[in-house]
Amino acid sequence: MSPHHLTPPSRLAARFATCQAERRAALVTYVMAGDPDRASSQALLSQLPAAGADIIELGMPFSDPMADGEAIQRAGQRALGDGQTLAGTLAMVREFRRQDTTTPLVLMGYLNPIQCYGETRFLGDAAAAGVDGLIVVDLPPEHGAAFTVRARDLGLARIPLVAPTTPAERLPALLAQGDGFVYRIAYNGITGRAGNAPSGDMTSALAQLREHTPLPLAVGFGIRDGDAAAAVAAVADAVVVGSALVERLETQGQAAALALVRELAERTHRRDHSIE
């Protein structure tokens, strides 16, 4: 970034620059906003950076999450049962930003609650709250062009999802609407399946993606423990952990969830990975 550049680098770009300088991968942790209740979810959010999360992915609960497995489905139901709303999720981000102005935070969810809130109003409120990026599972680039333009105008990254099924000829259009980082889904399926270490396929898939984009490459879905995180960190720029963390929170509580984040961070951040 040129010193004469008028706008400061985004929190996402700054964090990836730091990770690159430290020759390590970034840890992205997913938690569901309002799970199991607003106050404890806010408390968990505030402790994630110190536990080692480089980027926070905050789930916006939806009644019918078609790409999510049971762990995240249940987390959404708990949050909704406690009265969580999209307005409440944005309020959580504002509260988080009162104490943390550097950790990137992206929202992940589904289109219907956003449309119900009003797309333009949502983007404005998200930017004002201190959101850095958006992952909208069911808004493909074919229908998302206007949304992307408005998001970019407000400095919100539109993080594209790339699947194993995505053919190479589809990548240019998909990545043209992408900012922040690329989220490569590890397997064909929903979130939370027991994971495997990335195969040679993943290494070559990421190499192919790098030919199409200069953006950092994150890999998520099915990364459940330190070993899996370390294996992904060896080949990707970022490791996304969601269902395992949400499940740990559900079964063992907040302290255990934070312990898992520390373990994942330790394995993700080791400097012995080649991330050239």
Add this chain to the structure above:
Amino acid sequence: MTDYPDSNGFFGGSDGYGGRYVAETLMPLIGEIEAAYDDARQDPDFNAELAALQCDYVGRATPLYLAERLSAHAGGARIYLKREDLNHTGAHKINNALGQALLARRMGRTRLIAETGAGMHGVAVATVAARLGMTCTIYMGAKDIQRQQPNVQRMRLLGARIVAVENGTATLKDAMNEALRAWVASVDDTFYVIGTVAGPAPYPRMVRDFQSVIGREARAQIVEKTGRLPHSLIACVGGGSNAMGLFHAFLDDPVALIGVEAGGEGIESGRHAASLNGGSPGVLHGNRTYLLQNADGQIQDAHSISAGLDYPGVGPEHAWLHDSGRARYVSVTDTEALAAVALCCRLEGILPALESAHALAEATRVAAELPPEAALVVCLSGRGDKDMATIIEHLPAQEADL
């Protein structure tokens, strides 16, 4: 009006209804299905095989039957019933299941999955899977499994695996969520046979096309029997596949189109499944359409005594026909539908499905307002054997009304 949707799957332009709102994993797949479907529909061999099976296996054409005693009871227009209940497997669902299964086989898929509510679509898919030698898994809400036992047993007998869906409300919408999730995890060998005119493009158009045989036959039959077009068409609407199938051939005709939603305990009670009469536009299951949802965009529970109508959305083409005013959508309550079941049994000797009974209830109301020269065509979309447990449970209260 008949050449919609546009290339992005929208009915009524890009601000309209439909589209492809699915996760990236499925986007390449539905593009492949669309290309394969557009190729197949222009292939004489594909159409000849479909037509032969519709005739000899399904039993088409189905009769258009003048319900004389029901018409006399209503006291006005003549009521004609399009007898989709006489199809093999007992409902209109097999028209679509057969078409999609043939497409799946053409694409080299060996496994069919489907969601089902009342079980009629599940039975139809299990049936064609058996006929074509394909494996089959049916996703069904645990609550629907309880109230539709005969169909569950039929599907098992046909060799299908039944997955009970316990999440959410354990009904049709949750079965569809789970089928979509399962499809994402098995894209290589599996074809998802969606049972209604909803889901991501091309499903709303493809299912409509496979069901439009209902309206093509009915149009020729009514003109032959009466010498002219009918006054109105009446069909029940859950997702809306039998209604779209009946309506499509008449879209450019001066014929009133009436869709009947499940009013449950009444629209004002909040316990209903009437997305057009009591919902608002949103995005669910891959398409933009009318939905039952709260102020935060969370999908709300639908309620209907009829499992096949118990869905909080509706096909996007219906949403467009609603907004454009081309079709009119009304609602009929659980109680009115039950009364129509009993009426049709006693007057015509026909046991209609609870779904179809919603259309019959509206038909008697519409007929009463019209002269005898007018003709109504009602889609009797399925037979009611599967509903016997529910009907018997409620029949004593209905007896008094007869």
